[in-house]
Amino acid sequence: MNFFKRAWLNVWAKKGRSVLLILVSSAILMFVLAGLLIRSAAVKATAQAKADVGATVTLSANRQAAFKQMQNSSSSSSKSSRPKMTLTPVKLSDAAKIASLDNISSYNVTSSTSVNAKSYDTVATSSGLSGGGSGGPGGMKSSTSTGDTQIDGVTSTSLATAFSSKQSKITKGRGITTADKNTNHVVIEKDLASQNKLTVGDTITVKETAGSKDKVKLKIVGIYKASATSSSSAGPMSTDPANTMYTSYTLANTFKGSKYAGTADSVTFNVSNPAKISSVKAAGKKLINTSKYALSTDDSSYQTVKAAMSNVASFANKIVWLVAIAGTIILALIVILMIRERRFEIGVLLSLGEARWKIVAQFFTEMLMVIVVAVAIAGAGGQFVGNQLGSQLVSQSTTTTQTTSVTGQHGGSGTPGGGMKGGNGGPSNLGQNAGSKTAKTDLDVSVSAVNLAELGGFGLAITFLSIMIASGGILRLEPKKVLIS
Amino acid sequence: MLKTQGLGYWYQDKAQPLFQDINLEFDVGQSYAILGHSGTGKTTFLSLIAGLDKPKAGDILLDDRSLNQIGLTNYRRHEVSIVFQAYNLFTYMSPLNNLLTAMAITGTEHAGDKAFALKTLNDLGIGADLATRNVQHLSGGQQQRVAIARTMAGDAQLVVADEPTGNLDEDNTQAVIEQFQRIAHDRQKCVIIVTHEPDVAAQCDHQYRLENKQFTKLS
Structure with a gap:
């Protein structure tokens, strides 16, 4: 597979361009990972809330x-x-x-x-x-x-x-x-x-x-x-x-x-x-x-956590797709510009009788090499971004939900403090909410192998789509127009 | 080896062809020069016999097989080798990798043979030290020699060159023409050179002039 070698030679020879592409891809993937991390952390937190908060x-x-x-x-x-x-x-x-x-x-x-x-x-x-x-x-x-x-x-x-x-x-x-x-x-x-x-x-x-x-x-x-x-x-x-x-x-x-x-x-x-x-x-x-x-x-604590986490998960989902789509567009534009610059090289390859799909495969391989490094960088940096974004989202979401919850419960039914016949009147409503715990809504934002695999999948999809969009030009390119002016 | 039968080409207006009804034959072991002023259509003719474009009329036959039958990509990969005025090398590679890449794509019998590639380059004055440098660090003459070496490393029987000496000084021009002659005579290939320089054309075995939509044999 000669196009692998060509791809490597190109990435290596044009180090400056490759580094820039890695940085751009890393930034895109870092936000995708942050979204993925928050989403999976929100799902985990909701499940954990069931165990921690419970209901009575x-x-x-x-x-x-x-x-x-x-x-x-x-x-x-x-x-x-x-x-x-x-x-x-x-x-x-x-x-x-x-x-x-x-x-x-x-x-x-x-x-x-x-x-x-x-x-x-x-x-x-x-x-x-x-x-x-x-x-x-x-x-x-x-x-x-x-x-x-x-x-x-x-x-x-x-x-x-x-x-x-x-x-x-x-x-x-x-x-x-x-x-x-x-x-x-x-x-x-x-x-x-x-x-x-x-x-x-x-x-x-x-x-x-x-x-x-x-x-x-x-x-x-x-x-x-x-x-x-x-x-x-x-x-x-x-x-x-x-x-x-x-x-x-x-x-x-x-x-x-x-x-x-x-x-x-x-x-x-x-x-x-x-x-x-x-x-x-x-x-x-x-x-x-x-x-x-x-x-x-009484499952109000659970509902509070669930609502907060649903908001976070929904927002994280939107981040993932928004960044993925925006990333694909950005990368596609960069790749289109990059390919336009390399029309001459494509012409030479075509004049040598290289198959068009192999030329597309070369560009895909080049981007794949970039994306692999970018995934590694994003994996390291995504944790930090995810933590910052996650804690901000949770604090906002929890505050909103709890405010709503308190307002909704205002004047709500008290616990039946009714005395039992013959019993001594106690002021306590103790036990009515026994077992209910304070809603713990911290997000455990940590990068797992699954997250990295998901990120790799997104990276692969973004790369594939970008190359496919940009390759329209390659498939239509006529070598005579490029090589013989 | 290569024949054109009633070849014709035009851009928009069929009534104003660049050339029409061209019937020529090219054989192995011979070199051919096609002379002509700018705009007469000699480069377009070269692009047709190089399989970079399709004729509007007539046909091109390689060993009595139409290029359409062979398929243009297949034809370019196995049957023809092209040398351009602007060298058209892979700028991110060394001369050695340029040769190895071309050999891999065209699937020559020496594909992957590094020693063969180095020897081919060395035969054209590109030593081992130059062979591993980036081609952009070579002079124009050296780059054109790398382009010719790429042609020589392949198995294609037909070599076409578009103004191969257009960017070269007198010494390099002479060296390049001598190389083409060797390719034709020693390696028994058919070499067709499009040029506007009569001195270059004069050194080829046969000369044609493209004028008034027709080819005229000069010698």
Whole structure:
């Protein structure tokens, strides 16, 4: 194949022109690669978001049904007694059935109540509302008085929203885990600990606000720090966030009373594949008594990430095609000019009896040599361009999506903080969003072999099209007109 | 070897041909000069017998086979070798690579034979040191000798040259003409030279003048 040798001799002899062509091709391919990288990173990020952000299905009392029942009973009963809305605590046996469904990766049981401090002082809020005695108005209908210490019973603190969203973090000891079931272990807030000089291993005493109102000793296994803005409380009447303690849900149920054994305020299930959330909800509904319980879904974080990544992927796709088309046109124009300059050489080749396709093949080979070097350069530089462009795109796209999301959710439904009959009113809506995590939308823009192969494909296609467009002249060229003037 | 039968050519107007009804014969082992003033059509005639263009009337036969039958590309590759006034070498190559490239394209029996190419160049005064330089670093006379060497390295029986001495001084002109004579006599090829220089034409075995649309044999 003599045209290979001719191509090499030409590229080598005209080094300056070859270097310029390599630079132009590198610039074009660098932008193509940046687009490819952002697109594949966006796809990866969306898939990762499914795992990282996830989505949740929450099983809780059906407040709407309970309200209707209350209205019906009030119309039929005498007006002397004030009607009460009775919310049925969630049965853990129901939760276990739902947990066995496909796509449920984990679940967190939440049971909230309050107790009164006995061996320590609660942290007073700066607003002047004393922590002592003022229970949170969480809306839970209480048959007894509320305590000054909020008890958030959970399966595991790591699954609770405050911790999974990094609003709170363990600073000493450890968090509550499934191993703490049926124990008196507690995790207290740092401010409460320092005010009372408490540390991990110490014991505190609280007094139940319901039932027998016994004094109960609790062992501190961990201390957590709540962020300055974090609060599991709601409303101006709430206790200071520092007065919130985390225990196992079994202990919270004990505080509420014996009839709350095996129940929970709510159970939040983490769905491994957010795209299946609707089918999980539908399957779960078949397992519960929907007149008493409700299943609500939350995949907003996933949707936020998905929307952001879709925007980025769509934009990256446009970049790829735009740059590829523009690159083809630019290269085609350069090749056309280059070929026009070489009409004499083409004429000589034709006069020697060289086949026209071999002349086209020579130019293609020359460009291929240039493109191979350009792909290598673009591979090295594309990572940098992709990183810069990707982070810029994500920050813009995420900001836009989150702004829209916040606006859309404004005034949205709160979590059912409704108290369970006999339970102590807790201000917490903890657990409703347990498992939802902050949307992580960083793009992992790294060059892989697949990206380079794709880039090579684009380079090859651009080269082929450029040469084909420019070769029209070669195919029509008459040697006599070139060589004999 | 080569015959023209009723050859005619015109550009736009058939009524005003450059030449018409030309019947000539060219044999191997002979050199031919075609003389004529500018614009008479001698270069066009050369482009026809070189297979660079097609006649408007008549035919050209090589060993009694029409060029149309042989195919112009095939004819140019295997049967004819052309030397131009402007040398028309590959400017990004050395003389050696120019020869090797031409030999590869035309598929001569010596294709790829570097030693043969160097010897051919050396026979024309292009030594090994010049043979590997870029052709653009050679003088006009040296470049024309490389072009002739390219012709000599091939197997084609017909050699056509368009004003091969047009850009050369007297000494180089004489050297080039002697080379063409050797190609004709020693290598038994048919050499047809188009020139406007009577001194160059006089050294060829046969001379024709193209005048008034017809060829006239001078000697």
